[in-house]
Amino acid sequence: MLGIEFGEEGxxxxxxxxxxxxxxxxQSFLDRVEGVVTLDCERLDYISSAGLGVLLKxxxxxxxxxxxxxxAGLKPHLHDVFTYSGFDQLFEIEPAK
Amino acid sequence: xxxxxxxxxxxxxIHHRPLSARDLEAIxxxxxxxxxxxxxxxxxxxxxxxxxxxxxAERGSVWLYDEPRGELVLEVATGIQPVRVPxxxxxxGACAHSRRIINVPDCYADARFDPRIDKASGYRTRxxxxxxxxxxxxxxxxxxxxxxxxxxxxxxxxxxxxxxxxAQCAVALQRVRMTAALIEGxxxxxxxxxxxxxxxxxxxxxMPTVPSYDVSATFRPADLTGGDTYDVSLIDQGxxxxxxxxxxxxxxxxxxxxxxxxxxxxxxxxxxxxxTAFMQVNNRLADTLADDRFITAFIGLLDPAxxxxxxHSGGQGPILHYRAATRTFEKYKPxxxxxGAMHLTSLRPAIDARILPGDVFALVSDGVxxxxxxxxxxxxxxxxxxxxxxxxxxxMHDVLALLLDSVHAFADGCPQxxxxxxxxxxRDPAPALRREFERSFGSIPAMVAFTAEAxxxxxxxxxxxxxxxxxxxxxxxxxxxxxxESNAAVWIEVTAIDxxxxxxxxxxxxxxxxxxxxxxxxVHAPIAQREPGGLGLHLIRRMADSVEYEYAKESxxxxxxxxxxxxxxxxxxxxxxxxxxxxRD
Numbered sequence: 150m151l152g153i154e155f156g157e158e159g160x161x162x163x164x165x166x167x168x169x170x171x172x173x174x175x176q177s178f179l180d181r182v183e184g185v186v187t188l189d190c191e192r193l194d195y196i197s198s199a200g201l202g203v204l205l206k207x208x209x210x211x212x213x214x215x216x217x218x219x220x221a222g223l224k225p226h227l228h229d230v231f232t233y234s235g236f237d238q239l240f241e242i243e244p245a246k
Numbered sequence: 247x248x249x250x251x252x253x254x255x256x257x258x259x260i261h262h263r264p265l266s267a268r269d270l271e272a273i274x275x276x277x278x279x280x281x282x283x284x285x286x287x288x289x290x291x292x293x294x295x296x297x298x299x300x301x302x303a304e305r306g307s308v309w310l311y312d313e314p315r316g317e318l319v320l321e322v323a324t325g326i327q328p329v330r331v332p333x334x335x336x337x338x339g340a341c342a343h344s345r346r347i348i349n350v351p352d353c354y355a356d357a358r359f360d361p362r363i364d365k366a367s368g369y370r371t372r373x374x375x376x377x378x379x380x381x382x383x384x385x386x387x388x389x390x391x392x393x394x395x396x397x398x399x400x401x402x403x404x405x406x407x408x409x410x411x412x413a414q415c416a417v418a419l420q421r422v423r424m425t426a427a428l429i430e431g432x433x434x435x436x437x438x439x440x441x442x443x444x445x446x447x448x449x450x451x452x453m454p455t456v457p458s459y460d461v462s463a464t465f466r467p468a469d470l471t472g473g474d475t476y477d478v479s480l481i482d483q484g485x486x487x488x489x490x491x492x493x494x495x496x497x498x499x500x501x502x503x504x505x506x507x508x509x510x511x512x513x514x515x516x517x518x519x520x521x522t523a524f525m526q527v528n529n530r531l532a533d534t535l536a537d538d539r540f541i542t543a544f545i546g547l548l549d550p551a552x553x554x555x556x557x558h559s560g561g562q563g564p565i566l567h568y569r570a571a572t573r574t575f576e577k578y579k580p581x582x583x584x585x586g587a588m589h590l591t592s593l594r595p596a597i598d599a600r601i602l603p604g605d606v607f608a609l610v611s612d613g614v615x616x617x618x619x620x621x622x623x624x625x626x627x628x629x630x631x632x633x634x635x636x637x638x639x640x641x642m643h644d645v646l647a648l649l650l651d652s653v654h655a656f657a658d659g660c661p662q663x664x665x666x667x668x669x670x671x672x673r674d675p676a677p678a679l680r681r682e683f684e685r686s687f688g689s690i691p692a693m694v695a696f697t698a699e700a701x702x703x704x705x706x707x708x709x710x711x712x713x714x715x716x717x718x719x720x721x722x723x724x725x726x727x728x729x730x731e732s733n734a735a736v737w738i739e740v741t742a743i744d745x746x747x748x749x750x751x752x753x754x755x756x757x758x759x760x761x762x763x764x765x766x767x768x769v770h771a772p773i774a775q776r777e778p779g780g781l782g783l784h785l786i787r788r789m790a791d792s793v794e795y796e797y798a799k800e801s802x803x804x805x806x807x808x809x810x811x812x813x814x815x816x817x818x819x820x821x822x823x824x825x826x827x828x829x830r831d
Contacts, residue, residue, distance in 0.1 A: 150691075166694070168690050168694075168715075168719055169687050169690060169719060169723045170687045170688060170690040170691065194712065195712050195715060195716070197715075197716050197719045197720060197723075197782065198720055198778060198781035198782035198785060199719075199723065199778075199782075201778060201781055202778030202781070205773075205776060205777075205778055206778075208773065209773060209774070212773065226709070226712050226713065227712075229789075229815075229819065230716065230785060233769075233784070233785055233788040233789065234767075234769060234781055234784065234785060235767075235768075235769025235770055235771075235776075238769075238770065239773045239776065
């Protein structure tokens with residue numbers, strides 16, 4: 150299951166699994182964000198290409214209006230997914246704490 | 247050309263004239279006498295005695311014809327080397343060659359006569375009758391000579407009498423020779439039987455129980471000859487696996503492999519390691535085996551805990567390793583010469599084969615490979631591989647039985663010329679869990695629960711779980727997206743392999759879609775050119791050690807198999823990734 154909600158300072162808190170089954174819900178949530186948005190991924194356990202697709206679509210939309218997505222707290226195995234897909238070059242990724 | 251016959255008898259000499267009823271009677275008496283003896287020396291004595299008596303001669307001798315060597319042989323006495331001459335030399339030779347009686351009334355006037363023997367013996371040969379011994383099948387048995395007629399020279403009557411006598415003698419001699427050959431053959435057969443019994447007795451009486459292994463071996467002796475052996479037994483050094491094949495025919499190979507078997511067991515019992523045992527046994531065999539003999543042998547030690555099979559092979563092949571993971575056969579080469587061929591002072595390193603789950607290690611002897619059919623074709627290695635591959639999920643006992651059946655069927659009545667021996671060893675296949683999932687994104691949570699269950703059941707490294715889930719999801723969503731015409735559920739199988747996991751997804755009632763040929767994704771493209779499509783398969787190719795795709799036309803079934811291991815991931819992480827963090831601001 151995926152959890153997605155707003156946290157402090159306008160951060161978006163992601164938790165659980167961002168997979169093909171949850172991607173539509175994540176997409177409709179992120180379609181509403183604007184500006185520079187930090188995704189807090191500390192509690193995100195899993196992301197698949199469907200989830201990456203949601204982030205890519207959101208990033209393209211935000212970049213067009215001088216906004217962007219920043220990722221924070223990515224777990225190492227999720228970082229691998231970003232690296233292998235080249236998404237580490239499309240997003241600003243804060244190092245894990 | 248003449249020699250002294252058997253010891254002289256001072257018996258009365260009967261005088262013959264025309265071939266009378268009395269002569270016939272004498273010959274019949276001789277015939278009766280000739281019916282009794284069974285050994286050659288006695289028979290020769292009887293023949294000479296009969297000739298002297300019937301023909302009134304002082305001395306006599308019989309030369310036997312040794313056809314294979316083209317020689318005439320004079321047996322002097324038991325235990326003394328016989329005299330041999332080429333079959334065309336001298337008077338005996340001339341007689342053997344022409345098959346005609348030669349009557350020489352004055353030897354010293356005949357150029358063919360060799361006086362040297364007279365000189366050596368002090369006996370003076372005056373006249374001599376030399377007659378061919380030809381049996382009723384017209385086979386030349388030998389040549390008989392009688393010397394010095396008591397009261398004159400041999401005449402035409404003597405020649406007629408001698409001819410009648412010679413026929414009897416030839417038949418009698420031939421009978422003795424054939425009987426001797428039969429007895430020799432029977433002795434050989436019995437000796438062979440005994441040697442084979444000894445050979446069989448060294449084979450293990452049963453298969454040892456080896457945790458997580460299925461081992462089976464078979465030995466089917468050929469009727470006449472063969473020198474195969476095998477051993478599969480648990481010793482201090484591990485599981486000893488041996489297959490040997492001694493060269494040659496008759497008793498020798500059976501005895502040499504028995505000897506090797508005994509030496510090996512002794513060496514290992516005394517604590518020898520593989521190298522020492524191999525070298526020692528080789529060198530001892532080199533000392534004891536005849537120069538033209540050797541033994542091809544595979545000698546291996548399996549450590550069932552580490553699954554390493556270390557072995558040396560002295561000219562024994564094929565050594566087949568069926569790798570379950572790739573469904574391919576690896577063939578190892580022998581590491582050394584056949585045992586006993588020559589002394590060894592050093593040895594190449596042993597081959598160290600890692601036996602992974604489901605792998606089969608197979609050893610077969612020449613008797614399997616070289617079994618011929620009516621067309622002169624040989625069973626060959628490819629057929630051995632086919633039987634193993636096709637039946638890899640059955641017990642090794644069954645596979646062996648099927649292999650023997652297959653060899654038998656191939657032979658189609660052609661005789662088994664050599665011992666048939668085979669040893670099969672399989673590591674238990676990795677445990678697998680399989681479940682089916684409805685073709686819908688809604689199945690994803692159930693799949694996640696399934697992989698977690700499999701990981702927990704097989705105690706697979708939990709670090710691999712997110713990657714396995716990713717792979718399962720990407721492949722599954724692909725099948726949902728592109729297999730819209732199928733309603734069949736998707737099968738997912740999780741198998742524990744060495745250091746990781748093997749995933750199999752089976753998509754049924756679909757068109758082929760080879761994911762291994764899907765387009766590459768340019769991960770360095772600027773964001774405007776990036777699309778989510780193809781990313782999932784790209785990720786799988788980056789994370790999996792291997793990805794295989796198979797399509798079965800008949801069942802319209804796609805099967806995708808991939809393996810993911812921690813070591814593989816670590817290797818790719820080290821080689822491929824450009825750094826774990828890249829916070830750019």
